[in-house]
Amino acid sequence: MNKYTYRNKLALVTGASSGIGKAYAKELAARGCHVVLAARSKDKLDTLAKEINRQYGVKAYPLACDLSQASAPRHLAEQISELGLSVDILINNAGVGTYGRFEEIDSERELEEIMLNTAALTDLTHRYLPDMLKREDGIVVNVASMAAFMPCAYSAVYGATKAFVLSFSEALWAETRGRGVRVLALCPGATETGFFDSVGSEEMGAGQKLSTPEKVVQAGFRGIDQGRSYIIDGRNNYLMAQMIRLFSRRRVALIMERMSKPKGY
Numbered sequence: 001m002n003k004y005t006y007r008n009k010l011a012l013v014t015g016a017s018s019g020i021g022k023a024y025a026k027e028l029a030a031r032g033c034h035v036v037l038a039a040r041s042k043d044k045l046d047t048l049a050k051e052i053n054r055q056y057g058v059k060a061y062p063l064a065c066d067l068s069q070a071s072a073p074r075h076l077a078e079q080i081s082e083l084g085l086s087v088d089i090l091i092n093n094a095g096v097g098t099y100g101r102f103e104e105i106d107s108e109r110e111l112e113e114i115m116l117n118t119a120a121l122t123d124l125t126h127r128y129l130p131d132m133l134k135r136e137d138g139i140v141v142n143v144a145s146m147a148a149f150m151p152c153a154y155s156a157v158y159g160a161t162k163a164f165v166l167s168f169s170e171a172l173w174a175e176t177r178g179r180g181v182r183v184l185a186l187c188p189g190a191t192e193t194g195f196f197d198s199v200g201s202e203e204m205g206a207g208q209k210l211s212t213p214e215k216v217v218q219a220g221f222r223g224i225d226q227g228r229s230y231i232i233d234g235r236n237n238y239l240m241a242q243m244i245r246l247f248s249r250r251r252v253a254l255i256m257e258r259m260s261k262p263k264g265y
């Protein structure tokens with residue numbers, strides 16, 4: 001598979017205000033790509049847009065939005081087209097998690113999590129993939145997780161949303177193969193970002209060796225260059241995803257429950 005040319009393309013990066021999304025936006029800009037930066041934190045996006053423009057000389061458009069709202073992807077797409085822009089690369093990265101006993105987690109919060117992690121990602125893909133296919137040129141990277149490979153007790157909804165992202169991306173990879181568009185599920189393991197703070201628990205991810213957003217992003221670029229359907233950041237994470245297949249689903253669910261149990265339960 002040929003290396004993709006990023007120069008003078010336009011990428012939409014969701015969740016660009018911090019962590020993996022911010023690192024993705026910077027690396028795309030370093031490769032000569034103009035970027036649309038989407039997330040809720042307007043100030044952070046404005047600062048990043050200025051930094052990217054100054055450092056890499058590409059255009060950066062900060063567009064604040066709450067993608068857990070059903071109408072947000074449509075509004076975002078309208079704003080992008082009002083700017084006269086067309087999206088060549090879609091990085092569906094924005095995502096949140098929840099942790100704890102299912103019955104104790106706020107239902108509203110988990111419904112927003114489902115909307116953000118799956119519905120917004122699907123909606124944005126619907127909006128941009130058809131034109132990419134017409135042009136026979138484009139990239140869709142959906143940020144999944146190691147959580148996509150196993151049922152995640154105490155993060156049941158989060159794991160399920162990421163299983164959706166992985167399955168959806170692999171299916172689209174197969175559908176679009178050979179038609180000029182590359183679709184990839186990027187699966188990070190525990191990574192040093194604001195993610196665990198936003199979950200509101202120090203326990204989720206505790207004791208795990210953390211990767212960096214930059215390493216995760218490099219895996220994403222490698223996955224695209226290699227025409228992969230999914231890529232996992234980190235050798236140990238890769239081995240774990242393969243090992244899981246040797247056990248029954250029941251056993252995996254129970255092991256995960258034991259490993260993830262919050263203190264005091």
Ligand SMILES: NC(=O)c1ccc[n+]([C@@H]2O[C@H](COP(=O)([O-])OP(=O)(O)OC[C@H]3O[C@@H](n4cnc5c(N)ncnc54)[C@H](OP(=O)(O)O)[C@@H]3O)[C@@H](O)[C@H]2O)c1
Nearest residue numbers: 015017018019020039040041067095145190191193194195
């Ligand atoms: N860190 C990890 O260990 C890890 C592991 C596996 C997978 N992942 C996945 O990686 C992706 C990026 O997470 P991260 O680790 O970089 O965490 P992060 O630093 O917390 O970044 C999350 C990003 O999503 C944005 N976001 C959150 N809610 C949003 C909403 N309602 N509308 C629009 N944007 C929203 C946040 O910006 P605002 O707050 O400004 O909206 C932020 O830019 C997520 O999909 C996550 O599930 C992370």
